[in-house]
Amino acid sequence: MAETRVRWWHLPLRIVIVLAVVALCLTGWFSWSVQASRLPDRIPMTGNMMDNMTGDMTGHNMQHSQQNDVSVTSLVGPQSGEPNERFTLVAQEAQMRLSSGATVNAWTFNGQLPGPELRVHQGDLVEVKLINKLPKEGVTLHWHGLDVPNAEDGVAGVTQNAVQPGESFTYRFVVKNQPGTYWYHSHQASQEAVEKGLFGALIVLPRDDSFTGKDIPVLAHSWPTKEGSYQQAFDTFDTLKRLAVQPGTPVRLRLINTDSLPINFVLSGTSFKVIAIDGTDLHAPTELTRQRLLVAAGGRYDIQFTMPDTTVSLDWLQKSSKVGLLLSRDGTGNAPALADGPVFNPATYGSPQQTPFSLSSHFDKEFSLVLDDMYGFYDGKMASLWPINGKVFPNTPMLMVHEGDLVKVSFVNRSWMDHPMHLHGHHMLVLSYNGRPVTGSPWWVDTLNVAPGESYEVAFRADNPGIWMDHCHNLNHAAAGMILHLAYEGVSSPFEVGPGTVNQPE
Numbered sequence: 001m002a003e004t005r006v007r008w009w010h011l012p013l014r015i016v017i018v019l020a021v022v023a024l025c026l027t028g029w030f031s032w033s034v035q036a037s038r039l040p041d042r043i044p045m046t047g048n049m050m051d052n053m054t055g056d057m058t059g060h061n062m063q064h065s066q067q068n069d070v071s072v073t074s075l076v077g078p079q080s081g082e083p084n085e086r087f088t089l090v091a092q093e094a095q096m097r098l099s100s101g102a103t104v105n106a107w108t109f110n111g112q113l114p115g116p117e118l119r120v121h122q123g124d125l126v127e128v129k130l131i132n133k134l135p136k137e138g139v140t141l142h143w144h145g146l147d148v149p150n151a152e153d154g155v156a157g158v159t160q161n162a163v164q165p166g167e168s169f170t171y172r173f174v175v176k177n178q179p180g181t182y183w184y185h186s187h188q189a190s191q192e193a194v195e196k197g198l199f200g201a202l203i204v205l206p207r208d209d210s211f212t213g214k215d216i217p218v219l220a221h222s223w224p225t226k227e228g229s230y231q232q233a234f235d236t237f238d239t240l241k242r243l244a245v246q247p248g249t250p251v252r253l254r255l256i257n258t259d260s261l262p263i264n265f266v267l268s269g270t271s272f273k274v275i276a277i278d279g280t281d282l283h284a285p286t287e288l289t290r291q292r293l294l295v296a297a298g299g300r301y302d303i304q305f306t307m308p309d310t311t312v313s314l315d316w317l318q319k320s321s322k323v324g325l326l327l328s329r330d331g332t333g334n335a336p337a338l339a340d341g342p343v344f345n346p347a348t349y350g351s352p353q354q355t356p357f358s359l360s361s362h363f364d365k366e367f368s369l370v371l372d373d374m375y376g377f378y379d380g381k382m383a384s385l386w387p388i389n390g391k392v393f394p395n396t397p398m399l400m401v402h403e404g405d406l407v408k409v410s411f412v413n414r415s416w417m418d419h420p421m422h423l424h425g426h427h428m429l430v431l432s433y434n435g436r437p438v439t440g441s442p443w444w445v446d447t448l449n450v451a452p453g454e455s456y457e458v459a460f461r462a463d464n465p466g467i468w469m470d471h472c473h474n475l476n477h478a479a480a481g482m483i484l485h486l487a488y489e490g491v492s493s494p495f496e497v498g499p500g501t502v503n504q505p506e
């Protein structure tokens with residue numbers, strides 16, 4: 001009689017074997033995923049046009065430049081002529097102190113934090129010489145919001161090679177008809193470079209500047225301190241900054257968000273107008289009180305008011321500490337009660353005005369971009385990823401256009417974080433917000449905060465040939481792949497990004 005005996009250790013042995021196989025498979029999958037996610041050593045930055053009237057989006061990898069292409073290196077500003085304004089910016093390390101006494105191991109321009117304020121006039125020929133005296137890191141200069149010729153745009157690996165220590169690079173461009181508030185920053189390893197201080201205000205004044213009041217740029221930034229904390233500050237004031245302003249004086253505050261997250265500003269003690277967004281004046285702005293101004297990371301709001309007899313304060317709303325600017329006749333006095341309120345909505349503010357195109361225009365190209373989040377592998381590491389249409393750079397779409405195209409882009413944010421989408425070299429007209437047409441002033445942006453659940457339609461004229469970054473200005477997201485490019489047919493770039501090159505734009 002056959003005896004079937006199940007030995008007591010058979011079942012545990014089977015379990016152990018199954019677990020071992022599963023563990024082996026998981027380990028194999030894990031190491032394969034890590035390897036597969038590594039960025040190629042060299043990623044070319046050239047677009048490939050596949051003509052398609054509805055707009056074609058192709059990935060970054062399989063592009064080939066044509067022999068008769070125009071190189072981005074030829075798309076320069078005027079190479080001759082005496083500049084109206086000439087600046088030299090020297091990138092160098094420096095230990096800097098915030099107003100609280102906290103120390104920042106900073107990367108500065110000219111030993112200043114933020115970098116020197118550059119004031120120019122519309123129409124000026126501007127020449128800026130960048131000298132890199134950092135010990136190890138490359139540097140570039142990007143003119144955030146200024147629509148300069150492509151070769152002057154300062155993006156490492158796209159429009160130039162990162163300027164190495166000991167090297168210099170000269171930018172020359174004519175400032176277009178864009179009076180307003182901008183900023184400049186390095187676009188090489190920008191996540192770290194901007195955080196550590198390689199940025200400054202860039203103010204374009206109108207030719208016939210008649211403003212005689214107080215003009216105050218406010219650069220809102222979180223500084224990484226030596227002690228390991230992040231200190232929110234206006235410029236380097238992480239404590240209350242006091243200014244004396246005579247009652248009756250017109251005051252223009254230029255709010256510049258140089259951080260990676262949106263900032264909520266509140267102005268208290270007076271009514272005010274939002275007179276410009278991202279360097280473009282708003283039409284017929286009206287008086288506001290009790291509004292929260294949400295400025296996109298990289299974005300700018302200009303606000304104006306007449307100084308009252310009493311104190312006025314500007315606050316950066318946040319949980320941890322109170323950072324503010326206090327204005328009064330002699331700089332003393334207590335801050336007024338905080339005039340917080342609903343979030344200001346540019347889509348319904350001011351009055352409409354003629355625009356070169358609108359929702360009812362015929363668009364030559366239409367692109368739809370879905371911003372998302374996922375967890376996965378990127379460049380050999382497990383990380384939070386911020387895909388566009390399900391892909392991270394370099395597999396994100398390439399927006400291909402012809403010069404002259406009218407282009408519509410829709411953004412939908414399905415992720416849980418804000419994405420301040422920044423297009424280089426062009427200004428986008430916001431057409432609709434959450435499916436509703438914009439009913440207020442024409443609203444032009446170069447950096448549009450797309451909050452979770454929000455959708456926007458924007459449009460721009462493709463009138464500045466080149467290869468342009470279009471990316472999230474939460475620079476941590478950009479560094480995790482939330483980058484794409486707008487590329488003109490027939491333009492190619494000899495530059496490359498990637499670990500095997502000197503260029504890491506983010």
Ligand SMILES: [Cu+2]
Pocket residue numbers: 386418419420472473474477478482
């Ligand atoms: Cu983002």
